[in-house]
Amino acid sequence: MFRIGQSTDIHQLTAGDHIVLGGVTIACEFSTVAHSDGDALVHAIAESILGALALGDLGHHFPDNDPKYKDACSLDLLKSVVELMHSHGYTIGNIDALILIEKPKMAPHIEAMRTNIATICQCDLSQVSVKATRGEKLGFVGQSQGMVAQAVVLIHE
Secondary structure: OEEEEEEEEEEEEEEOOEEEEOOEEEEOOEEEEOOOOOOHHHHHHHHHHHHHOOOOOHHHHOOOOOHHHOOOOHHHHHHHHHHHHHHOOOEEEEEEEEEEOOOOOOHHHHHHHHHHHHHHHOOOHHHEEEEEEOOOOOHHHHOOOEEEEEEEEEEEO
16 A cells, blocks of 8 residues: 655744754754754654654644653654654655755755655665755745745555
């Protein structure tokens, strides 16, 4: 059986010195407003997997009012979701993800993100696509007030 999940994650940006995306710490003039490390890309991927399994959303499994997840590494959350996926008899077919952020530029970090995600998801690098686009100065993304990550995953038995 094949199952598809999709998700979108949004985080507000504030003045700071780094963001985390795909498990990569990126030096920049922003930080995310978040309970965990604010890795919107990993959050969207993890929630896509949960959606494909019909097991609810990320907040159900890792509530933001639980101090246990304060400043949590999102790759650790993804690892837990992947273990849950495996316990249900599924593996990753492929992941297609998109980051919407005005700045900083994502291109120098994409391969490291793909590698981190493939490693945690126990799949080949060729099964993980990460793309990025800007807001072209439009809306909250274009005004650098926030970032969005979207993901679609295919899982199979």
